[in-house]
Amino acid sequence: MSEIKFDGRVAIVTGAGAGLGKTYALALAARGAKVVVNDLGGSTDGSGAGTKAADLVVDEIKQAGGEAVANYDSVATIEGGENIVKTAMDNFGKVDIIINNAGILRDKSFVKMTEEEWDIVNAVHLKGAYCVTQPAFKFMKASGYGRIINTTSGAGLYGNFGQNNYCAAKMGVVGLMNNIAIEGAKYNVKINTIAPIAASRLTQDVMPPDLFAKLKPEFVTPLVLYLSSEENQDTKMIFNCAAGWFSRTEVMCAEGMIIGDGKREITTEEIRDNWGKISSLDNAKPLNSVVDSFAYLGPVIS
Ligand code: NAI
Numbered sequence: 001m002s003e004i005k006f007d008g009r010v011a012i013v014t015g016a017g018a019g020l021g022k023t024y025a026l027a028l029a030a031r032g033a034k035v036v037v038n039d040l041g042g043s044t045d046g047s048g049a050g051t052k053a054a055d056l057v058v059d060e061i062k063q064a065g066g067e068a069v070a071n072y073d074s075v076a077t078i079e080g081g082e083n084i085v086k087t088a089m090d091n092f093g094k095v096d097i098i099i100n101n102a103g104i105l106r107d108k109s110f111v112k113m114t115e116e117e118w119d120i121v122n123a124v125h126l127k128g129a130y131c132v133t134q135p136a137f138k139f140m141k142a143s144g145y146g147r148i149i150n151t152t153s154g155a156g157l158y159g160n161f162g163q164n165n166y167c168a169a170k171m172g173v174v175g176l177m178n179n180i181a182i183e184g185a186k187y188n189v190k191i192n193t194i195a196p197i198a199a200s201r202l203t204q205d206v207m208p209p210d211l212f213a214k215l216k217p218e219f220v221t222p223l224v225l226y227l228s229s230e231e232n233q234d235t236k237m238i239f240n241c242a243a244g245w246f247s248r249t250e251v252m253c254a255e256g257m258i259i260g261d262g263k264r265e266i267t268t269e270e271i272r273d274n275w276g277k278i279s280s281l282d283n284a285k286p287l288n289s290v291v292d293s294f295a296y297l298g299p300v301i302s
Contacts, residue, residue: 004225004229006032006033006229007032007033009034009097009230010034010036010088010092010093010094010097011095011099012035012085012132012136013025013028013036013101014039014100014102014132015039015102016037016038017039017054017057018200018201019198020198020200020217020221020224021039021099023218025061027224028097029064030066034092035067036069036091037057037058037061037070038073038075038102039053039072040074042104045104046106046120046121046124049072049074051070051072054072058070067092069087069091075124075132076120076128077131078135080131081131081133084135085132085135086135095139095140095146096140096143096145096146097146097148098132098133098146100132100150102124103124103125103151103202104121104202105202106120107166108165109161109162109164113164118164122165122168122169125166125169125172126168126169126173126176129172133148133180137184140189141184141187141189144187145187145188145230146184146187147232148184149192149194149224149227150176150191150193151173152174152195152238153166153170153196155167156174156195157195177192177236181236182288182289184235185235190234191235191236192227192232192235192237192239193237193238194238195241196220196242197241197242198216198217198220198242199213199216199217219242219243223239236286237250238250252284252285252286253284253292253293254282254284255282255296256277256278256280261300262300
């Protein structure tokens, strides 16, 4: 079996000073990638900053014989994103891989959530993915190669009590992926999204200790590396991953039904009376773009 290598590739891993991001940075470097280890070095709620988190990971990579450079910018501003990409360009001359992983939490039930809590979580997760990816995407387009991984969450995909800001931001990165996948297609830029579950400082207070011990972040790492590799030809996909479970999950469109003939009025009662078919997921499938959804209207718009 051939080994997946990253020789000659340059990767940016955001939030790589701890948890999942640290495992990605170490694993990519161990397989030959030059890595920008970005981390703001703050606490789990996004307050504070420091250089130690990123520096320690860079030291570990170098001690193992790999190549890495630290960056301490926040992903949450375009200035920060540009500087993270500049760090890759200045030190390694290009950028092939972006792993948008940096994250924080400010959990609150919906009525109690403040504007500040909403803004900071969206700024790190959603705006952060834009701020880092946009400057890198320009280089990827020019070089005709790119692999991007966004990080969503089961909370965003399926819901979780008390994580309104986080759920909204985490679905946002799926929307961003959908668009970048379409715009990147002809430049060999592939983007996918993972929904991990892993033991980290973000989850240590919300998981029972026995479960926490089993959810090693290293079980998520191989999927991220595969999606980051040249061998991966898939794009615009979402994957759950935890403790050795890997599963594709998607936003899909069901076949549904057509009411009327495109000319006559449709009544509210017809919606009620056909609710079983309208709400059914029968023959659901992912669409390549919104344009594909027009095919379902066929008979009434032709
Ligand atoms: P973690 O707290 O161990 O790591 C996140 C890292 O991001 C930290 O080192 C932190 O300093 C850094 N960071 C935070 N704000 C930053 C900013 N503005 N700029 C640069 N770096 C920043 O957390 P973990 O669990 O490793 O999370 C990684 C990603 O995975 C996050 O996006 C998280 O939302 C996501 N995730 C994690 C799950 C889990 O079970 N651990 C579940 C679902 C999603």
